[in-house]
Amino acid sequence: MIDKLINTIKDDKDKWNQFQHILIEKNIASKTVLLHEGEISNNIFFIKSGCLREWFNKDGKDITFQFFFEGQPVASIDSFINREPSLFAIESIEPTTIITIEKADFENLLISFPELKMEFQNFIFQRFRNYGQLFLSRIKNSPKERYEELIKNHPEFIKRIPQHYIASFLGITPISLSRIRNRK
């Protein structure tokens, strides 16, 4: 999406001059919090390289529920769109390079490029659809089944992401995940 975005802007020289500066590239260390839980999101991020997670606090523990990799746009959608406090934090797992765009800039961008607006609406739709799928997977399967599903559908998760985040993502303790892994 970010490539398409950049290419779309580049195609129009005037607009490139106008919008180039709103794309801010940042290198962040591992475990950098980009958005805190409760904060109102003012930025949308695009991952150039690295990996982010979304998590929230539950009784002092953090619960991770989503991972994002290179190429993906990341935002606390509800917070970004409706200026509500974010229900969760966004944080890096690895050293990560992102492009961030401020809300106001992003909105101007969408006004100037209707095709990007469609793209963005589609992104929102997909994000919510993804929630639906995650939800059904939670209901349908046991932790063990979900782990096996994860190996099948997202082997890159297991390779790249520390195990305790995966455990959290699966809804179990790291201890339980360790048991599942060593049971077979």
Added chain:
Amino acid sequence: MIDKLINTIKDDKDKWNQFQHILIEKNIASKTVLLHEGEISNNIFFIKSGCLREWFNKDGKDITFQFFFEGQPVASIDSFINREPSLFAIESIEPTTIITIEKADFENLLISFPELKMEFQNFIFQRFRNYGQLFLSRIKNSPKERYEELIKNHPEFIKRIPQHYIASFLGITPISLSRIRNRK
């Protein structure tokens, strides 16, 4: 939504004549399947009275994951919009009166009434948002906590819906729900 829809149509006499016939009222008995799992949805329903549930089959058991009451629109959204096989069935829990509209008719309706189109897009958005909330609730809370949350937020569910559907909705067996209920 259905009231607004009917009122909107009624306001325009020509259009009322044109669209009146597409609204089909049906009385259905308890446990009537309106849409089977795997079937491509060709209708959207509006509940006048009664109660529906959405469920799918998992290893021979049925798993209920949503309830709907009077006033609510119900559809297997993905299937209805994209003509894909539905991932779940829609079935009545009580004797229920519904208004059904066929996909083609509904699409024509939305073309004639842009304000209804907005309403429908909002409905879709809310449905997906609801998935998001259900998803977070599943992650965040234990079955017991989810049951207590349900009592607090939807006491009408407990009154009206047979317990084994509630258990299924909570992600536990009816036996386990019975234990939770009698533990305190």
Added chain:
DNA sequence: GATGGACGATAACAATTGTTAATTAATTAT
């Protein structure tokens, strides 16, 4: 009124997961 089916409660046992704690391995910081 009798019969069968659906629903809910309960019991006994197995399987799984959570909790706490100790140990080892791996990573990060100095």
Added chain:
DNA sequence: ATAATTAATTAACAATTGTTATCGTCCATC
């Protein structure tokens, strides 16, 4: 490099849930 921190494994025990089966109640139908 070394120390300090963080992550993963294992063990022992508690708590919860699933499974199977039995029993009683309510309701519909014959």
